[in-house]
Amino acid sequence: MLSVVTESEKNNLLNTQQENYCMRKTSNSGYSFSLRWYCKEGEEEQAEILYSVLSLGTFERVALEWMEDIMFSTSMCPVFFNRSSQVIGLCW
Known part of the structure; x- marks a missing residue:
């Protein structure tokens, strides 16, 4: 499930869980x-x-609401990359 993360939830994650930078x-x-x-x-x-x-x-003018901070399980990676590629115009 792709779920939107509020700023306070994001700060809690940064403070309480082990973080490993994946990519930028x-x-x-x-x-x-x-x-x-x-x-x-x-x-x-x-x-x-x-x-x-x-x-x-x-993309600021055409970005959808889902382009907020979101948290998702590793099994949702294909959904995330499919949605991202549709917005930025890549074939996936």
Whole structure:
């Protein structure tokens, strides 16, 4: 499930869970985001990924609500990348 993360929830994650930086990506349009892997100690198999928009660049006018900070399980990665690629015009 893709779920929107509020700023306070994001701050709680940063303070209480182990964070591992996954990647930061910037496209030619200026759209950039980061992915971070979060898991509670000893629960690595239930890790989740936090997607954070760094800049919408030229997509600022056409971005949908789902382009907010969201958290999702690793099994939802294909859905996330499919939706992202549809917005930025990539074939997936």
